[in-house]
Amino acid sequence: MEYIFKSSSDRVRRTELIVLITPRILSNFDDTSNVTQEIKGSFLKFR
Numbered sequence: 001m002e003y004i005f006k007s008s009s010d011r012v013r014r015t016e017l018i019v020l021i022t023p024r025i026l027s028n029f030d031d032t033s034n035v036t037q038e039i040k041g042s043f044l045k046f047r
Helices: 029-044
Strands: none
Touching: none
């Protein structure tokens, strides 16, 4: 009798991941180091 009133439901939840890429022109190694440190610092905010 329980099979008559029993119900099951499978739900699918879809999500999107959007990645934004910003190109940067770096002229020397010092610029590269500074930008790398800046990006690493911004990733720490997401932890």
